[in-house]
Amino acid sequence: MTRIIAKHVSVTLGQSPILSDISLSLDPGVFTVILGANGAGKSTLLSALCGLTPLSTGEVRLEDTDLAKQPPRWRAQRLGFLPQQQEVAWAIDVQTLVGLGRTPFLGARGLSLADQDHVSRAMAATCVEHLAKREVGTLSGGERGRAMVARVLAGEPLWVLADEPLTGLDPRHQLDMLDLLAAIAKTEGRGVVATLHDLGLAARVAERIIVLRQGQVLADGPPEHALSAENLRLAYGVETAAYDGRSGPIIEVLGRCTQAPPHG
Amino acid sequence: MTPRPRLTTFTLAGAVILLFGLSLTVGKAQVPWSAWLDPAGDPRWQIIFALRLPRTLLGILVGAALGLSGAAMQGYARNPLADPGILGVSASAAFGAVMTLFFGLSRIAPWFLEVAAIAGAGLGGVMMVVLAGRGASATSFLLAGLVVNMLASAGVTLMLSLSPNPWSAEEIINWLMGSLADHSLTDAAIAAPLILAGSALLLTLGTALNALTLGETGAAGLGISLSSVRLRLALGLGLASGAAVAAVGVVGFVGLMAPHILRACVGPKPSSLLWPSALGGAVVILAADILVRLTPAASELRLGVATAMVGGPFFFALLLANRRQFA
Numbered sequence: 007m008t009r010i011i012a013k014h015v016s017v018t019l020g021q022s023p024i025l026s027d028i029s030l031s032l033d034p035g036v037f038t039v040i041l042g043a044n045g046a047g048k049s050t051l052l053s054a055l056c057g058l059t060p061l062s063t064g065e066v067r068l069e070d071t072d073l074a075k076q077p078p079r080w081r082a083q084r085l086g087f088l089p090q091q092q093e094v095a096w097a098i099d100v101q102t103l104v105g106l107g108r109t110p111f112l113g114a115r116g117l118s119l120a121d122q123d124h125v126s127r128a129m130a131a132t133c134v135e136h137l138a139k140r141e142v143g144t145l146s147g148g149e150r151g152r153a154m155v156a157r158v159l160a161g162e163p164l165w166v167l168a169d170e171p172l173t174g175l176d177p178r179h180q181l182d183m184l185d186l187l188a189a190i191a192k193t194e195g196r197g198v199v200a201t202l203h204d205l206g207l208a209a210r211v212a213e214r215i216i217v218l219r220q221g222q223v224l225a226d227g228p229p230e231h232a233l234s235a236e237n238l239r240l241a242y243g244v245e246t247a248a249y250d251g252r253s254g255p256i257i258e259v260l261g262r263c264t265q266a267p268p269h270g
Numbered sequence: 271m272t273p274r275p276r277l278t279t280f281t282l283a284g285a286v287i288l289l290f291g292l293s294l295t296v297g298k299a300q301v302p303w304s305a306w307l308d309p310a311g312d313p314r315w316q317i318i319f320a321l322r323l324p325r326t327l328l329g330i331l332v333g334a335a336l337g338l339s340g341a342a343m344q345g346y347a348r349n350p351l352a353d354p355g356i357l358g359v360s361a362s363a364a365f366g367a368v369m370t371l372f373f374g375l376s377r378i379a380p381w382f383l384e385v386a387a388i389a390g391a392g393l394g395g396v397m398m399v400v401l402a403g404r405g406a407s408a409t410s411f412l413l414a415g416l417v418v419n420m421l422a423s424a425g426v427t428l429m430l431s432l433s434p435n436p437w438s439a440e441e442i443i444n445w446l447m448g449s450l451a452d453h454s455l456t457d458a459a460i461a462a463p464l465i466l467a468g469s470a471l472l473l474t475l476g477t478a479l480n481a482l483t484l485g486e487t488g489a490a491g492l493g494i495s496l497s498s499v500r501l502r503l504a505l506g507l508g509l510a511s512g513a514a515v516a517a518v519g520v521v522g523f524v525g526l527m528a529p530h531i532l533r534a535c536v537g538p539k540p541s542s543l544l545w546p547s548a549l550g551g552a553v554v555i556l557a558a559d560i561l562v563r564l565t566p567a568a569s570e571l572r573l574g575v576a577t578a579m580v581g582g583p584f585f586f587a588l589l590l591a592n593r594r595q596f597a
Contacts, residue, residue: 058490082493089487095348096483096538109481110493116541157484161492 014064034197042218048201082110086163101138107160128159148179165197210254273537282549289556293326335510337551340525345479345540355522357415361422363515366390387516392508448519448574461517468509476541523581
């Protein structure tokens with residue numbers, strides 16, 4: 007069972023509830039996108055699905071076991087997490103960066119030949135082989151994004167969970183990144199979950215969209231259902247209209263809605 | 271420059287062996303080779319084996335402990351300015367040690383001083399990690415360390431000002447200044463297991479420190495248990511730096527200089543810096559101690575003063591070179 011199943015997941019930070027009673031079942035091979043206003047709990051949900059955020063109630067299950075009961079290494083071998091803050095501290099080159107993706111598998115002797123193999127394959131899949139010796143700090147935004155994805159793929163995870171992978175990318179590189187993530191879901195059969203901000207791009211690539219509102223699932227389903235005008239009004243507090251564009255659906259934001267604000 | 275971790279490690283190991291020999295032969299007194307093999311007949315044998323040998327062994331141990339502590343702290347903090355001396359670990363150890371001197375506990379049982387210094391260093395490490403908090407920036411980590419340093423130094427000053435008589439104050443001051451001189455083989459034998467245990471703990475951190483290159487969230491995502499890393503770091507720092515300070519007093523800047531210079535030779539990966547920094551620290555201390563001994567002066571220059579005189583400007587240069595990062 008490579009499904010991720012969340013059962014009645016709640017997360018509370020201090021006094022404030024961030025997620026309340028979320029139940030989901032996520033299938034591999036499907037590009038799933040999490041949407042929601044700022045502060046709706048997207049990032050927390052993603053990190054809870056990775057087992058990185060302690061839950062106040064509920065559980066996240068993978069391979070028929072509770073994630074919280076597994077050692078961190080076990081989780082990291084199966085769930086590849088791409089954090090939003092893609093900081094890289096030292097002046098390491100791309101190859102070294104991608105090699106860090108093998109961390110959950112490392113013994114005492116460092117990268118083995120088999121590990122190196124996974125690293126090369128991940129770099130080939132994301133087209134960063136020619137950048138192997140480049141220092142990460144000198145890369146452009148698009149190159150850096152691909153190198154980061156390569157780092158996750160090097161761990162051969164069952165799941166790739168990416169927190170706002172499009173931040174700071176231009177339109178062309180946003181499309182490249184989404185195609186890359188879609189290919190990881192389609193051709194490699196891994197599970198892919200990403201949080202996004204762009205409604206149009208989400209509608210275009212996602213097979214399943216989960217819309218969060220104040221820590222709860224507002225809508226869950228295929229884009230045309232999840233991104234209805236009613237849902238978007240509730241989730242973001244904006245009036246929208248949807249059209250069929252030449253490349254897919256276009257969602258136009260008409261303006262702020264005058265009814266109850268979403269964070270009431 | 272291509273990183274050459276292996277070559278660097280072997281070169282440094284060779285340098286340690288060379289300086290070990292040099293440290294036994296160099297000093298104010300000239301000892302002929304014949305005296306080396308004549309423990310019973312020649313009194314100068316004592317100079318080599320009772321004075322210079324413990325001094326040399328302690329130099330290697332203390333240098334390795336400080337160099338490795340610096341490399342581990344820099345890796346954890348993702349900051350090339352981290353060092354047990356600058357961030358208050360050594361000062362906390364000194365505070366612990368000075369308390370035992372102040373209360374006269376070290377005269378009852380000498381190991382009190384070691385234990386107090388180790389506890390102080392460990393506590394200093396914990397305080398720094400806690401004060402810096404989760405996902406702390408380079409600046410807040412440094413500030414947290416400076417706060418620990420100032421608190422511990424204030425504690426030392428308090429002990430000094432409260433000391434009941436001039437002898438007790440002088441004992442504290444003498445100890446604080448940091449010196450490899452006047453130690454016995456017993457001192458080295460006490461420090462060795464503690465420093466080795468602490469170093470062994472710090473050497474287990476390589477993979478985790480590499481993963482921390484991606485920040486705390488990134489490392490956690492790679493299956494690194496941050497609480498285990500913090501625990502091992504604080505314990506390892508406590509044992510290694512604490513025992514080093516207990517043995518020879520406060521010797522600053524070694525943990526700053528060794529990793530930073532070596533980063534250019536072995537590359538930026540924190541794990542490949544650990545062994546070379548330990549060896550590099552030993553090289554720095556041995557070399558500094560030999561120079562100190564050769565300085566023509568009525569009383570010997572203190573080792574802690576010597577490393578500070580070189581290390582201070584070095585730190586300043588590093589700060590200037592990195593100032594964009596801290597702006």
